Amino acid sequence: MTWLPRADNAGNTAVHPTRTHAIVVAVERYEDPKWNVSGPYSDARAFISWLVNACQVPEKNITLLSSALSHDRADDGRAALPGGIDLLPADSTTVSRLLQEELTTLEADLLWVFWSGHGLIDTNGEHVLLLADSTPLTKRGVGVDSLQRALQSKRVGSHQGAGVAKVAVAINACQNQPWIDHIAKTELLVSHTYVTDRGLFVLHACSTGQKARVAPRDMQRDGTAASLFPRMLLRYLDDGSADVLPDLLQVSESVDAEFVRLRQAGLTSQTPSTLRRNWSGKTAVTGTFAHPPTEREQRLADLLCDVLPNARIRDACAQRLTAGVTAVVRVSDDSETPTVEQLVTAAARVHHGVPTLLDLLPSLPEVCFDAEHLSELRAAAEDLRPDEFLTGGEHVELVVLLASLDIEDLRILAGYDRRLRPHLPSMPTDAAHLVRAFEAAGYRTDAASMPILLRFVALVAAEAGSPTSTTANGLRAWCDRVAGRLRLAPQTVSAHWSEAVLDAARRRCETAWILIEVTIDDPEADPGKAAYACSAWLLDPATGPQRLDYPSGYFTWRQTHQLVAELLEPYIAVRSVDLAVEFFLPESHLELQVERIPLRHRGADNVHLGTIVPVVVRCAHRHAGRRIPQQWTARWQECGKVSTVSDEQHWLVHDAADLFSLRDALVDRPDVGCVELIGGHLEFTPALVCCVQSGVPVLTWHRRLDDRRPGGDLSHLRRSVPPSRLPEEVRQLRADTSTWSEAHHLVLLWDDPQRLPPRLRLRTPGRIASHDRHR
Structure with missing residues (x-):
């Protein structure tokens, strides 16, 4: 055969x-x-x-x-x-x-x-x-x-x-x-x-x-x-x-x-x-089950004897129990009415049977019990099935809601919460099995706790999209009902829900920025030779801008290094989302080597800031007003386009020494989104100001170091990296010196006309006497 x-x-x-x-x-x-x-x-x-x-x-x-x-x-x-x-x-x-x-x-x-x-x-x-x-x-x-x-x-x-x-x-x-x-x-x-x-x-x-x-x-x-x-x-x-x-x-x-x-x-x-x-993910029960009650089941049955005193109430309880979960209640040979022990043992041997049994008690006719008795019943039920607290209806509703989401892998999403990771099944699984795994982690009855499963639901709902999302609202309503039945503190649930929403917003926005505006006491001084004052903000996409504490006064550039490092180190060490640092420099000091500020990172001293996080520079003077010229918007939009030809049409490569030719080129090429400055000219600041005034939002160049500038061009960046990803790409180049030995001298000038720094009241610094400067 x-x-x-x-x-x-x-x-x-x-x-x-x-x-x-x-x-x-x-x-x-x-x-x-x-x-x-x-x-x-x-x-x-x-x-x-x-x-x-x-x-x-x-x-x-x-x-x-x-x-x-x-x-x-x-x-x-x-x-x-x-x-x-x-x-x-x-x-x-x-x-x-x-x-x-x-x-x-x-x-x-x-x-x-x-x-x-x-x-x-x-x-x-x-x-x-x-x-x-x-x-x-x-x-x-x-x-x-x-x-x-x-x-x-x-x-x-x-x-x-x-x-x-x-x-x-x-x-x-x-x-x-x-x-x-x-x-x-x-x-x-x-x-x-x-x-x-x-x-x-x-x-x-x-x-x-x-x-x-x-x-x-x-x-x-x-x-x-x-x-x-x-x-x-x-x-x-x-x-x-x-x-x-x-x-x-x-x-x-x-x-x-x-x-x-x-x-x-x-x-x-x-x-x-x-x-x-359960080959189809469902559990079914047939046959008759009359398990002799265990010690824990008998304790719950004894507590239920007063709640279910007569045959009519027990019969109604059996009918509603089997409607809520697939529970088979064995009746005695001489009676069609189940005993309390039979109800408990039937509920205890199917998924979500015990929580369903307790949940339906208040809806039974002629059943009444005080709060103390209800608390004893819940304690006995939790002790009987500590790995289950959902009722049958709650479980089905949650699985349906999760199945309706357009999320490819819920396991990856659950990995965002470190408290969920130990309870993740090791193999890829569907929503029903994920719910079972997180529910098996149980929950504590203290008011400050948040069950693992409810943490997962809040995480999924926050990731589901806008607050008007039907599924997100359904998950929120489901979570509130279950939390109320479990007697969880409303403020605990609300606080965790808000935290989940903020975390999801951070993930969607990808990057949080620390903005540092640098002012000088002497605009005519060479870069690094003046006294500097700083103001700093954290621009979190979830919480909005907030002013950071930075010492007032003017300091030398070396002292500024130390103060900026003390400001940044805690945020770099504990941030749970991507972080980037953006400096706003005066026009005359655009060549300050801010990416080379040394920090202590992961136990190592003197690690350059630019090798840890993306560092970009913007011209502070450009945002002195609120108006955004049309040319800035047009050029910025060019940065988002992908070049389809070999000559890198969105880039202009030009010698920084020839300012007149550079201005003419920028006027003739309104489609240019990025400029790479080359040449051996020692002073790049005039060329940088020219580009800023012409509305070029992204600029890369080789930094002067000890009166010399490394050679070579940036064609590998122009050909392979979209402008929007340049900050992260430059950071990786700096961090990986084996890839490009000159990466530490690469600096990125970045200007996004769609995002302005927070407008806070800052005192206008004036020239101060040399004996007042902290040099």
Whole structure:
């Protein structure tokens, strides 16, 4: 038979048999002989026969963990197994090693897990599968919840779990609660943060409190399953299609319907159940669940007894609970009304069930309780499910809102908040799984805290766009409702929301600027030889301009270096967004080497400012008035255009010594956005003033140093860097001396007519006596 690709009802392509692996467990013989049972080995052989013979799964892809009874057979029944199957003992050591170590290199589209043997419900309400090394004094087993976490963990599949796409599980084991002195559970050591979003589908032979029926020994036939559930399951799995992964939802519904007919005929009381199917990102529950309440569940149930005193109220509670979450409430055999314990255990075993149960209580008829009683209920509920605080409705609403956003990767966005990073899933995931991961971080009840999930929602809403955005407003309303239900302080939520909005504005605007205006006492002095006074502002795109504290008075240029460094160092060290520094210099001092101001940065002294952050220079005189000539706007717009020809049409390269020719060239080339000054002239200031007065907003040139100027041109910048990115490009050139040895002498004059510095009242400096200067 040749395998041909097919598609299920959902349009998913069938899994190839050679990409299918299976773990089959059959536990018949125990170290405590009283627990020996006949049938699981036959169940395992029938399941393996379907995989190999019907679906063409290679024998080497199947691992069998078995402790079979011989039943007085000479060959122990093992001759019926295909020869290539790996046979291992079904004890706790093997199971632990297999799930934690030996599956880490597995590459598979599908991993089938079939388990047949004894099972029970322990005193904590967990379903436990017993292993072959169970002794008369100690029963050894593995919890089904731990098994599911292990099968969804990074330890299963290569590339941190990415090597296995889906896992299908069928468990044929009882779920009753016999008296057991002690159960030693095999610890699989899988934390919540280690679990991936791998698809999982789990089928159980029975519901809580029931036994899985096994055919009597004399009615077991070779080649067929001995237990009722595997026999029914294989009937619908082996439909002749040779598909190793048929539509399991349809298969489970067919098995359920078959068991309904058997129960109606009085042939069995067994009810199969499906605890989880989340290949489509959703969780569904079928079957009946009557878990005995754990100690924490009983505490919540005791507190609810007075709140839900009669059958009518409990029945209304059960109906609204199942409408809010997929919770199946088992009712007693002699009554159609659930008990309080049944309501609590049903809610505790589905996602968001407990918060939903408490949230619906105030809306029930004839229910009343005081604030103290409500506080006790909430405390008991938080203790019961500390990793969940959303109700079912809140979870669905949030996932829908997040899915409607036009944000490509929410994980990258969440990384902006350092408190969210430790809770990010390691693998790419969708909105529903991100919400689950952040919700699992929990929340504190103190008024000053902000739950991780609500921090994430505020971050996403702030990034969603304008305050008028429908989705952003929906997220804000959702956040306020949840915060109110959790009794979080409104001022805490509001403060964090405002902080998120400011951070988002900073990210959108990319750069914050520190503006430093330099004034001089003697305009006729050479650059660096006068006395200087400074005023500084922080222009934050989120908060607007604010005046920075700078010492008053006039200082030498060397002293000015130190004062500017003391001003800038704290901002450079702690800024969470990009920062640039802009100097406004007088016309006669445009060649001050401000980019060479030394700072202490990351433990190193005398690091040039221009190698740390973008540094640009503007002419202070240009902005003495408020009028913006049209030529400035036109030339600035030219800077945003991309040159499509080889002659770099938006640049003018000119000798700084020939001022008359430079003026004529600027008049003849109104399309020029940038000018590069070249030549060996010692004094560049007249050429700089000429360019500023002509409205050239961006200017690069080689700086005079010790009466000499480095040679070469800036063609690599003209050809490859848009003018708007020149500040950052120049900073990188200065920082990377191996790229260009002359980068430290490169200076950028920048003038944006669309952004003026803050207009604050400054006293007009006059000439002061030399003995008053701090030289």
